[in-house]
Amino acid sequence: MEPTEDQKTVRDAFARFFADRCPINVVRDAEPLGHSPALWARLRETGAPGMGVDEKLGGGGATAIDLLLLMQEAGKVLAPVPLAEHLAATRTLARTAAGRDAAWFGDAVEGDIIAVPALHPAVDGTARLVPGGAVADVVVALDGDELVAVRSDAPMTAPPNHACAPLADRGVRNGDRIVLADGPDAEALSARMRADWQLATAGALAGLSARALEIGIAYTQERRQFDRPIAAFQAVQQGLADLVGPIDGTTLLAARAAWADDSGDTAEAARLASMAFLACADVARNTTYRSLHYHGGYGVTLEYDIQLYFRRARGWPLVLGDPDDEYLRLADRLFGPAAPEVTR
Amino acid sequence: MDFAPKPSVEEFRASIQRFIADHLTPEMVERAHRTGTFHDWEFHRALAATGIIAEGMAGAGRESGRDPLELYVLFDEMGLAGAPFYGLANAMLVAGVIEQIGSEFHVAEVLPKFHSGEAIAALGYTEPGSGSDVAAAATRAERIPGHPGDEPVWLVNGSKMFTTLVHEAGYIILLTRTDPDLAKHRGLTMFLLPMDLPGIEFQAVETMGGDRTNITYFTDVHVPDRWRLGEVNGGWDVMKVALAYERGVFGNMNQGVTLLRRFVDWARTAERSDGTRLIDDPAVRRRLAKIAVDNEVTALLAIRPALIASQGKLPTTEGSVAKLYASEAYNRAAEACQEMAGVAGLLSPTHAAGEEWGFVDLAARDAPVTTIYGGTSEIQRNNIAEHRLGLPRAR
Numbered sequence A: 001m002e003p004t005e006d007q008k009t010v011r012d013a014f015a016r017f018f019a020d021r022c023p024i025n026v027v028r029d030a031e032p033l034g035h036s037p038a039l040w041a042r043l044r045e046t047g048a049p050g051m052g053v054d055e056k057l058g059g060g061g062a063t064a065i066d067l068l069l070l071m072q073e074a075g076k077v078l079a080p081v082p083l084a085e086h087l088a089a090t091r092t093l094a095r096t097a098a099g100r101d102a103a104w105f106g107d108a109v110e111g112d113i114i115a116v117p118a119l120h121p122a123v124d125g126t127a128r129l130v131p132g133g134a135v136a137d138v139v140v141a142l143d144g145d146e147l148v149a150v151r152s153d154a155p156m157t158a159p160p161n162h163a164c165a166p167l168a169d170r171g172v173r174n175g176d177r178i179v180l181a182d183g184p185d186a187e188a189l190s191a192r193m194r195a196d197w198q199l200a201t202a203g204a205l206a207g208l209s210a211r212a213l214e215i216g217i218a219y220t221q222e223r224r225q226f227d228r229p230i231a232a233f234q235a236v237q238q239g240l241a242d243l244v245g246p247i248d249g250t251t252l253l254a255a256r257a258a259w260a261d262d263s264g265d266t267a268e269a270a271r272l273a274s275m276a277f278l279a280c281a282d283v284a285r286n287t288t289y290r291s292l293h294y295h296g297g298y299g300v301t302l303e304y305d306i307q308l309y310f311r312r313a314r315g316w317p318l319v320l321g322d323p324d325d326e327y328l329r330l331a332d333r334l335f336g337p338a339a340p341e342v343t344r
Numbered sequence B: 001m002d003f004a005p006k007p008s009v010e011e012f013r014a015s016i017q018r019f020i021a022d023h024l025t026p027e028m029v030e031r032a033h034r035t036g037t038f039h040d041w042e043f044h045r046a047l048a049a050t051g052i053i054a055e056g057m058a059g060a061g062r063e064s065g066r067d068p069l070e071l072y073v074l075f076d077e078m079g080l081a082g083a084p085f086y087g088l089a090n091a092m093l094v095a096g097v098i099e100q101i102g103s104e105f106h107v108a109e110v111l112p113k114f115h116s117g118e119a120i121a122a123l124g125y126t127e128p129g130s131g132s133d134v135a136a137a138a139t140r141a142e143r144i145p146g147h148p149g150d151e152p153v154w155l156v157n158g159s160k161m162f163t164t165l166v167h168e169a170g171y172i173i174l175l176t177r178t179d180p181d182l183a184k185h186r187g188l189t190m191f192l193l194p195m196d197l198p199g200i201e202f203q204a205v206e207t208m209g210g211d212r213t214n215i216t217y218f219t220d221v222h223v224p225d226r227w228r229l230g231e232v233n234g235g236w237d238v239m240k241v242a243l244a245y246e247r248g249v250f251g252n253m254n255q256g257v258t259l260l261r262r263f264v265d266w267a268r269t270a271e272r273s274d275g276t277r278l279i280d281d282p283a284v285r286r287r288l289a290k291i292a293v294d295n296e297v298t299a300l301l302a303i304r305p306a307l308i309a310s311q312g313k314l315p316t317t318e319g320s321v322a323k324l325y326a327s328e329a330y331n332r333a334a335e336a337c338q339e340m341a342g343v344a345g346l347l348s349p350t351h352a353a354g355e356e357w358g359f360v361d362l363a364a365r366d367a368p369v370t371t372i373y374g375g376t377s378e379i380q381r382n383n384i385a386e387h388r389l390g391l392p393r394a395r
Helices: A005-021 A024-030 A037-046 A064-076 A083-094 A097-101 A105-110 A184-222 A234-241 A244-262 A266-293 A296-300 A306-318 A323-335 B007-023 B026-035 B041-049 B068-081 B086-101 B104-109 B111-116 B235-246 B255-269 B282-310 B318-346 B359-370 B377-387
Strands: A115-117 A126-130 A138-143 A146-151 A168-171 A176-182 B121-124 B140-144 B153-161 B171-177 B188-194 B200-206 B212-224
Touching: A005 A037, A005 A064, A024 A037, A024 A306, A064 A083, A064 A184, A064 A244, A083 A097, A083 A105, A083 A115, A083 A138, A083 A184, A097 A105, A097 A176, A115 A184, A126 A138, A138 A184, A146 A184, A176 A184, A184 A234, A184 A244, A184 A266, A184 A306, A234 A266, A234 B377, A244 A266, A244 B282, A244 B318, A266 A296, A266 A306, A266 A323, A266 B282, A296 A306, A323 B282, B007 B041, B007 B068, B041 B086, B041 B111, B068 B086, B068 B255, B068 B282, B086 B104, B086 B111, B086 B121, B086 B171, B086 B235, B104 B111, B121 B212, B140 B171, B153 B171, B153 B188, B171 B235, B188 B212, B188 B235, B255 B282, B255 B318, B255 B359, B282 B318, B318 B359, B318 B377
Parallel strands: A115 A138, B121 B171
Antiparallel strands: A126 A168, A138 A146, A146 A176, B140 B153, B153 B212, B171 B188, B200 B212
């Protein structure tokens, strides 16, 4: 369960990168769009955008565990770049001949252009509220029975939203449109892309939770009431201690999902990615809620960083939709499909 | 990060599964539930005959022994199969303590009896007036003035609560107060008492979850000094060794797995009044999927202390983290299952051999105690807050 020395090297390198390049003012300055082109440019230099793509295709050939460690470090600092999205989209492109043959494939692997996944099938040629869609050059989406990659101009504007996330509606029938797959292959590739995105997002949320807990602990040790730090009160301590098991356990669950992916067990990896996504989202919501709560009134003021964490804990996972719908999909995997006539 | 099962551990798991299949009968399981005594001599001695208790756990100052991961698997498989294992857990725990702290006399006289399965032990820490505050033990041990050169004799008076299996035990490990003038943790001395000493009596205490436990009274019990375990007024050091075992691998935290499996099996056939199957109800499916996620998280946290010990390192707060999460998750699962089962979830087991129903009610009754025994959730949180998060000691 412990990272290997190589994995620690990857983790520590990205921890240093994000500590240096993404102090919290970078997150604040990127609002409301939620994207920092400067940070993306720096990240591009590290090779992170193409890490998930095979070396033979010009990528970094990283394992799923390395990608997870990268995402955890990105999550800790709330890095305002569509990295989870880009990793999922580029891995999907690399899985198809049409994707690999795209004129701009190499640019996507390099990170010179940004690719993102639509998490829901397009309706009437439009993919709604695509994560990273406001800043992406390429959107990978299910359009009818086709999985397509569409290159078009990024709108560079997002509807104001809870997480200051660069969401946008994107047309998938205009621009440079490539069909990656159709029929059942398209469905399967799209499901796998979603699993990749879920796992990357689970990693980001795990990192977000870990840091949100640290922020909460630091604040309660510094804030004095009734002549002592509020961290000395058992009510506060117990509430903070409650967060440890969920954070540890769901972080391990995400790692186990990545390990299953690296072992080549795609079905197991998808099941665990769904579980890790749901669990990490739940824990991030609860952790940021508590941590914000222990800040008292200051927690809801924009001056304090914890509100940035609180909003992203909700906003990042909810782009997939109501978690209850994902629980139902998970139930199908675990217990087999429900009898159709009573599906309500 | 490697999540591949260790081949040696999986081999051991298969051997334990075979052992359980060969030796555990439905009658044993039924008797355990009917009597509340989760110990079966026939099963216990058959297991002891495999040498597993004598082999003990490697690490913790012990060169040979079983991989802690194997012992984790042993209790996990016992739990999944519903095998009565409390006697085994206590025997292995006290045997481990004797090996680390016991005298030559203990090693020669008592240890072989635990190893062979001839005897098991009960744990005498908790008292009617002290549970979580275990160092507040008031059971008194006073040295009887004797002649020089004679073996000193201690006079023990007091009572111990929740002495589970004392009615089957040959020995009880007993935390006593030997010096009331010293600070709370310093005036304690541990003994290992043979249960046949005159002056020891016990009464059954029945519990909501069906476990039979006991209250044990010690009235002018004369205890020769050779039954002392560790130094005089050094009882807390012995306690720390014992607690390390209790919060380590000797137990089963994956009760939610069995509950979910049984519930899903049942929900596949159980029909609502409108003729629909429970398993087809989206609300039920969502809740079951949530339990499945909790179970996965629990499994990873539960195995972690054993994994750390298996690598020759000492787990610190990982046991507390696992116990807190597992027990709270089991309660969530039991509550959810009872609600989903509706009124049928209220029906209790009838104890008939092979009877499947009643497991929901049983889980709902059993789950609350898991957040209490072995250190309450509040004690685990204190431990985590202080030793993991570095918050000031708040008690």
